[in-house]
Amino acid sequence: MTWERTAFLVRETRAHWIHDVAAAVHASGSRAVLVTTALDADEQVALASIVDDFLVVPDVRDAEGIAAAVRAHTGGVRPAGLVTGAEGVIATTARAAELLGVARCPADVFTLAHNKFAVREVLAAAGLPTPRYALISDPAQAAAVAEQVGLPAIVKPVNGAASNLIRTVTTVDELADACVLLAKRLPESADARYHRPITGRPGAEPLDPCRTFLVEGLLRGREFALDVAIRDGEVRPAELVDKPLIDERKFELGMCCPPLGLPDERAALIKDAVRDAVLALGLDNTTAHVEVIDDETLGPAIVEVNAGRPGGGAMSVLIKLRTGIDMFAEAVAATLGTPPPELGRGLPIPVGYLVFYAKGSGRLVRVTGTEDIAELPEVVQVVTIVEPGQVLTDEQEIYAVNVFVAGFTDHEELAAIHDEAAGLLEFELEDMS
Known part of the structure; x- marks a missing residue:
């Protein structure tokens, strides 16, 4: 057994990224061992064809425990590295890699990046455009926070993801109500990230994400996303993704790669803003998914930095279809220190990514x-992310079905394809009340 050519994949829950990351690990010439909590028999059989072995641990959020388990598994030999695509354990995985002596980016960098308030502080200190921002932990602070940030504003969890419980507010009363709502709903969440304190910049007091929330001034302008790989201080961007279809919940309905009608000089400014942001945060030898609004006043302003992983949902499929760039392979290569993957062939025309969500909340029975x-003429590929038995809620951006399309000429045609596909799709949910 050559443990130096073995990568350990740390997973938090069932996820499609495991297949992509394991494939990239194998392509690099290494074995893939899945680090996980106990599996049921059916799941182990399904994953056995994807990974080479399993390492069961009591808690995938315990960095010391993971490091000790890997040492015992390898007999003390250092592995090729530790990788993950799971948002909730990126910092933990990086810390375990530090303990094993195989880290290529400090765990503290990921810890900081997962605190949206800390990210705002770092970007502002670096002189980068950012919306006005503040923390709120009591409805009584609403008037003062509104004065500081301005209205309308966005209220969100400090360490949230998937647009969970994001609220747009236009009055002081709405801001106070949003604070009450988040304080009620987040403690009820099954997502473990909301149930442990989060830290940020060195010396800063930890925050309780169930009691303290981020408020940001509303930006106005086109929205974009960009996946990047950072290796030894060099930022390598993939193609920009335009986000023209977004609903009132801030849920993404439709994206386009490359952006339609975006001048080259504007695209360059957006990519420069992303590069400056990831370097200001200290990211290196990893990947990041960065969201940007090209604000009417500020110009390109960073909305969110998802450090340590490519874009969520099937964003990586969109990028690979259009450009030939495999962002999961880029992530594995950056983390393990192996050569960058060869560039594949992409489509020479714009590609759209349409997202569909279940209506209401409940346990998924089936999707039809x-x-x-x-069979629609514009459809290139359909990818269903969710599985029967999974709990879905319309308060969180759970990408249920993803559809990739080509052959459209503008955003209106993209929206029309989304409407047609939505009329064919049905989610059957089981009431859990």
């Missing part, structure tokens, strides 16, 4: 209509 969607 995907075969009919696949």
Whole structure:
């Protein structure tokens, strides 16, 4: 057994990224061992064809425990590295890699990046455009926070993801109500990230994400996303993704790669803003998914930095279809220190990414209509992310079904394809009340 050519994949829950990361690990010439809590028999059988072995640990959020388990598994030999695509354990995985002597980016950098308030502080200190921002932990602070940030504003969890419980507020009363709502709902969440204190910049007091929330002034302008790989201080961007279809919940309905009608000089400014942001945060030898609004006043302003992983949902599929760049392979290579993957061939025309969500909340029984969607002339691929038995809620941006399309000429045609596909799709949910 050559442990130096073995990568350990740390997973938090069931996830599609495991297949992509394991494939990239194998392509690099290494074995892939899945670090996980106990598996049921059916899941172990399903994953056995994807990874080479399993390492069961009591808690995938315990860095010391993971490091000790890996040492015992390898007999003390240092592995090729530790990788993950799970948002909730990126910092933990990096810390375990530090303890094993195989880290290529400090765990503290990921810890900081997962605190949206700390990110705002770092970007502002670096002189980068950012919306006005403040923390709120009591409805009584609403008037003072509104004065500081301005209205309308966005209220969100300090360490949230998937647009969970994001609220747009236009009055002081709405801001106070949003504070009450988040304080009620976040403690009820099954997501473990909301149930442990988060830290940020060195010396800063830890925050309780169930009691303290981020308020940001509302930005106005086109929204974009950019995945980047950072290796030894060099930022290598993929193609920009335009986000023209977004609903009132801030849920993404449709994206386009490359952006339609965006001048080259504007695209360059956006990419420069992303590069400056990830370097200001200290990211290196990793990947990041960065979201940007090209604000009417500020110019390109960083909205969010998802450090340590490519974009969520099937964003990596969109990028690979259009450009040939495999962002999961880029992530594995950056983390393990192996050569960058070869560039594949992408489509020479714009590609759209349409997202569909369940309506309401409940346990998923089945999804129907995907075969009919696949027959539409513009459809390239249909990817269903969710599985029967999974709990879905319309308060969180759970990408249920993803549809990739080509052959459209503008955003209006993209929206029309989304409407047609939505009419064919149905989610059957089981009431859990």
